[in-house]
Amino acid sequence: MQSMWADYFQEKGLIVVETQRGLMSAYVIGNVCMVDNFYVKPEYRGTGSALQLTLQLIQRAKDRNCNTFCAEIYKSDPMYDYILRLHKHFGMSVTEDNEHKTVTYKEI
Numbered sequence: 273m274q275s276m277w278a279d280y281f282q283e284k285g286l287i288v289v290e291t292q293r294g295l296m297s298a299y300v301i302g303n304v305c306m307v308d309n310f311y312v313k314p315e316y317r318g319t320g321s322a323l324q325l326t327l328q329l330i331q332r333a334k335d336r337n338c339n340t341f342c343a344e345i346y347k348s349d350p351m352y353d354y355i356l357r358l359h360k361h362f363g364m365s366v367t368e369d370n371e372h373k374t375v376t377y378k379e380i
Contacts, residue, residue, distance in 0.1 A: 289328040293321040305333035307343035342377040
C-alpha cells in the first residue's frame, strides 16, 4: 500500500518510489529527472536502502526517456554533508554550488 504522500506526489506528475524503508520522488523536465523528495528512515540509513531507492528511481526516469539525474541539496539541511557524500558515492558531480544550495547531477 502506498502512502498518502506518494499518492499526492504521483497526482502532481512526479515519479515516486516508496518502500517500507523510504521514499523518493522526482520531477521530469524534458530529459532531466530532478529529485524533489528523498527520505530513508533512520534505522535503515547505511544499509544500502538509499542506493536501492535511487536505482529504482533512475530506472523509472530512463523509462521516461531521461538521460540526466539531478538533485538539489540545501545547505540549511542538517544532513547536508552526509547527503553530499552520498551523492558523490553514487557517482554524481557538483554542477552548481552557491551559499544556499548545491546541485549534483549524473548522466544516466
